[in-house]
Amino acid sequence: xxxxxxxxxxxxxxxxxxxxxxxxxxxxxxxxxxxxxxxxxxxxxxxxxxxxxxxxxxxxxxxxxxxxxxxxxxxxxxxxxxxxxxxxxxxxxxxxxxxxxxxxxxxxxxxxxxxxxxxxxxxxxxxxxxxxxxxxxxxxxxxxxxxxxxxxxxxxxxxxxxxxxxxxxxxxxxxxxxxxxxxxxxxxxxxxxxxxxxxxxxxxxxxxxxxxxxxxxxxxxxxxxxxxxxxxxxxxxxxxxxxxxxxxxxxxxxxxxxxxxxxxxxxxxxxxxxxxxxxxxxxxxxxxxxxxxxxxxxxxxxxxxxxxxxxxxxxxxxxxxxxxxxxxxxxxxxxxxxxxxxxxxxxxxxxxxxxxxxxxxxxxxxxxxxxxxxx
Amino acid sequence: xxxxxxxxxxxxxxxxxxxxxxxxxxxxxxxxxxxxxxxxxxxxxxxxxxxxxxxxxxxxxxxxxxxxxxxxxxxxxxxxxxxxxxxxxxxxxx
Numbered sequence: 001x002x003x004x005x006x007x008x009x010x011x012x013x014x015x016x017x018x019x020x021x022x023x024x025x026x027x028x029x030x031x032x033x034x035x036x037x038x039x040x041x042x043x044x045x046x047x048x049x050x051x052x053x054x055x056x057x058x059x060x061x062x063x064x065x066x067x068x069x070x071x072x073x074x075x076x077x078x079x080x081x082x083x084x085x086x087x088x089x090x091x092x093x094x095x096x097x098x099x100x101x102x103x104x105x106x107x108x109x110x111x112x113x114x115x116x117x118x119x120x121x122x123x124x125x126x127x128x129x130x131x132x133x134x135x136x137x138x139x140x141x142x143x144x145x146x147x148x149x150x151x152x153x154x155x156x157x158x159x160x161x162x163x164x165x166x167x168x169x170x171x172x173x174x175x176x177x178x179x180x181x182x183x184x185x186x187x188x189x190x191x192x193x194x195x196x197x198x199x200x201x202x203x204x205x206x207x208x209x210x211x212x213x214x215x216x217x218x219x220x221x222x223x224x225x226x227x228x229x230x231x232x233x234x235x236x237x238x239x240x241x242x243x244x245x246x247x248x249x250x251x252x253x254x255x256x257x258x259x260x261x262x263x264x265x266x267x268x269x270x271x272x273x274x275x276x277x278x279x280x281x282x283x284x285x286x287x288x289x290x291x292x293x294x295x296x297x298x299x300x301x302x303x304x305x306x307x308x309x310x311x312x313x314x315x316x317x318x319x320x321x322x323x324x325x326x327x328x329x330x331x332x333x334x335x336x337x338x339x340x341x342x343x344x345x346x347x348x349x350x351x352x353x354x355x356x357x358x359x360x361x362x363x364x365x366x367x368x369x370x371x372x373x374x375x
Numbered sequence: 376x377x378x379x380x381x382x383x384x385x386x387x388x389x390x391x392x393x394x395x396x397x398x399x400x401x402x403x404x405x406x407x408x409x410x411x412x413x414x415x416x417x418x419x420x421x422x423x424x425x426x427x428x429x430x431x432x433x434x435x436x437x438x439x440x441x442x443x444x445x446x447x448x449x450x451x452x453x454x455x456x457x458x459x460x461x462x463x464x465x466x467x468x469x
Contacts (some may be wrong), residue, residue, distance in 0.1 A: 007447075041450075092453075118461050196378075199430055222441075223444045251437050252437075260412040
């Protein structure tokens with residue numbers, strides 16, 4: 001229990017861990033999916049697996065925006081960056097994600113105008129400052145991020161800024177969860193619901209998971225104690241044979257979500273009929289495209305987008321890892337051809353990707369253990 | 376990406392669009408309040424920030440805990456880099 005003392009309220013943490021050990025039925029295997037990549041990172045960093053009974057297994061979910069983005073979309077975006085007068089902007093998370101012909105950062109090194117922005121409003125600001133250029137914002141993210149893009153487009157419209165467009169890769173979490181639950185090779189006992197996505201969408205959109213799929217889901221915060229409490233809540237439900245939506249992260253997540261943010265999203269975006277997810281394939285109504293009223297700010301209508309489809313490198317098994325069918329270390333490339341220094345797949349790029357998290361915390365630990373000389 | 380950064384509102388800069396100056400461990404940047412229009416934060420309130428937008432109002436103690444979590448996760452440097460990057464690195468308006 002090395003890290004426990006660093007945590008807030010170590011005594012409460014120890015008590016909660018003891019409660020988990022009491023609640024977990026001996027011999028029973030619990031497969032719990034943490035949906036959000038931030039939770040995946042936290043679970044590895046805090047070494048939660050080592051603190052819990054061996055029967056509790058974490059299955060890493062699809063909630064890492066750069067990880068689920070198909071490679072072809074990156075190539076499409078970078079293809080437009082090659083056009084004269086285009087400034088390609090994206091969040092830092094995107095910069096090292098490989099497309100078929102290199103990452104945005106590698107394109108920048110080749111002389112393309114590729115820039116990191118930390119907020120979509122800064123991409124808009126670049127457009128204001130460069131009226132002779134076209135600023136393209138490569139938008140990624142779930143419902144946590146989509147309202148910010150929507151509000152930025154509303155500002156662009158209000159100000160009549162026309163040299164700005166958004167290449168929307170925004171996705172929605174519920175259809176991905178449905179695809180995972182419907183997947184025949186997936187057997188899950190419960191879900192740790194995403195924290196900040198839920199700050200926007202609230203808890204109601206998860207009700208079908210308990211009602212139709214009969215699985216419990218607990219929306220959770222990111223601290224060690226949050227995650228441990230969420231596991232207690234899940235185990236209590238499983239023990240009682242219940243399946244409810246519960247909210248552990250009440251200090252941030254209102255049950256009804258954030259109406260203002262949802263209204264901004266609805267003003268600017270509509271559901272795409274379908275969208276491709278890395279590893280999960282095409283999922284209907286799972287992503288956001290820009291409405292007609294904002295067409296002049298929609299990259300996919302301002303430019304002709306190639307619609308590139310790229311299959312992942314053959315040996316890489318990102319898809320299976322993303323679905324939770326394989327553990328990161330079971331991929332043929334893990335730790336050899338694919339590492340955080342030289343990522344082949346996006347799961348190895350983002351700190352929220354399960355491969356990068358596993359590599360950073362577990363793989364390194366195992367490598368060090370190998371070097372230890374027995375006493 | 377889905378981790379959020381805690382900051383304290385120190386000044387309301389504009390009403391339309393709603394923008395505030397926030398302080399994140401001594402670094403001051405403008406943050407958009409558009410997501411919180413239904414319940415706008417006031418000077419002295421704490422908020423969680425994500426991609427330059429205040430995402431949620433929180434308490435002071437929760438803000439401290441969030442910063443601690445970022446530190447524990449080794450994400451505090453990336454978070455401060457993000458905050459410093461807001462506004463395309465305008466000079467500080469402290």
